Amino acid sequence: MPLRVLLAPDSFKGSLTSVQVADAMATGWTGARPDDTVDRCPMSDGGAGLLDALLAADPSWQQLPAASRDPLGRAIGARFLRSGARGIVELAYASGLARVGPDERDPGAASTFGTGLTLAAAIGLGVRDIVLGVGGSATTDGGTGLLVALGARFLDADGEDLPPGGAALARLARVDLRGVSPLLAEVRLTVASDVTNPLLGPDGAAAVYGPQKGASPQQVGALEAALARCADLLEAAAGHAIRDVPGAGAAGGTVAGLLAISDRFAGFSVRPGVAEVMTLVRFDDRLAGSSLVLTGEGRVDAQTAFGKTAFGVARRAREAGVPCVVIGGSVDPDGLTAFATQGAVVLPACEDHRGLEAAMAAGTAPIERAAERVARLVSLGAMPGGRPNRA
Numbered sequence: 001m002p003l004r005v006l007l008a009p010d011s012f013k014g015s016l017t018s019v020q021v022a023d024a025m026a027t028g029w030t031g032a033r034p035d036d037t038v039d040r041c042p043m044s045d046g047g048a049g050l051l052d053a054l055l056a057a058d059p060s061w062q063q064l065p066a067a068s069r070d071p072l073g074r075a076i077g078a079r080f081l082r083s084g085a086r087g088i089v090e091l092a093y094a095s096g097l098a099r100v101g102p103d104e105r106d107p108g109a110a111s112t113f114g115t116g117l118t119l120a121a122a123i124g125l126g127v128r129d130i131v132l133g134v135g136g137s138a139t140t141d142g143g144t145g146l147l148v149a150l151g152a153r154f155l156d157a158d159g160e161d162l163p164p165g166g167a168a169l170a171r172l173a174r175v176d177l178r179g180v181s182p183l184l185a186e187v188r189l190t191v192a193s194d195v196t197n198p199l200l201g202p203d204g205a206a207a208v209y210g211p212q213k214g215a216s217p218q219q220v221g222a223l224e225a226a227l228a229r230c231a232d233l234l235e236a237a238a239g240h241a242i243r244d245v246p247g248a249g250a251a252g253g254t255v256a257g258l259l260a261i262s263d264r265f266a267g268f269s270v271r272p273g274v275a276e277v278m279t280l281v282r283f284d285d286r287l288a289g290s291s292l293v294l295t296g297e298g299r300v301d302a303q304t305a306f307g308k309t310a311f312g313v314a315r316r317a318r319e320a321g322v323p324c325v326v327i328g329g330s331v332d333p334d335g336l337t338a339f340a341t342q343g344a345v346v347l348p349a350c351e352d353h354r355g356l357e358a359a360m361a362a363g364t365a366p367i368e369r370a371a372e373r374v375a376r377l378v379s380l381g382a383m384p385g386g387r388p389n390r391a
Helices: 018-032 050-057 091-095 113-124 144-149 167-171 182-186 205-209 217-238 250-260 273-280 283-288 309-320 333-340 356-361 365-380
Strands: 004-007 037-040 062-069 075-083 086-090 129-133 153-155 174-176 188-192 267-271 292-300 324-331 345-348
Touching (some): 018 365, 075 091, 075 113, 086 091, 086 113, 091 129, 144 250, 267 273, 309 324, 324 333, 345 365
Parallel strands (some): 292 324, 324 345
Antiparallel strands (some): 075 086, 153 174
């Protein structure tokens, strides 16, 4: 009998977006079982690709443009999603690492100002309930660029505004929050982030994520000191602690900056990205009507159980009693063990087991073939998922 299959993959980072992966899964599955219903629900943890994933899962969102800036201050056209008074802003769209070439990465100069412009545009158009996804940033500026776009000032000893970027914060002498837009008092902001790092220290924004953004060991030390100075003055201006709040180090300390003005909003919260996306796409409702869940990610490894999107999908599927199959670009034993705790079956995308690099080079074809193999195994009764369409 026909089945209803929920396709809820993460992106294969560095290779394919979650939308591309979901489309590939759909092509492979319907090639083997054309009478089944496939429900494309590409997932995200709040990082790069959030807007596209939400649009693919729910086309009723309206896309609106915003004049913005990239991490190095160049003019770009950004966008955000809106549905009535609700809105979605993706930090990576304006301030993400993908916005700069490998030879342009400059974590000392990169700024979140463009994300602040996009957020301000959404607020200016009447959006009052906003989800801000903060993964994938190119920045280590403590969110100061974003705050400047909302009316804050960061001044040197001469009372001059500092230039953008985290390196300049070494000269920070005063934080002035008096100009922060009063419209924030009408806005409820939810930050979607799976990062739990504090702002400072060996697990902080500079030490952990700075090297990924192009920082040398010397730059990491300088950025750490600059963020510490910023934290001192932000906490003094805000009147409450910031630096040690779990997750304050997300997106180069952007969450720390937002925490400094959290009391200016009508409501402010930080929520795990996967959980927030699941709410936005009505994942549980879609899961309840499904016979099988097909998810996937680029690497199924020891990090799988630590907040990865596909693991969150598998956990929800287990809780709902729906069988789950995971397709991985590369698969190692630790990843298999992690998914086994959720009762999920894991299959590699590449038939020849050459691993992630081979899967990346081959595009969507290995994912299509893997999804087709799963569908044929389900037809033979050799794979979980034989329940008829429950919708």
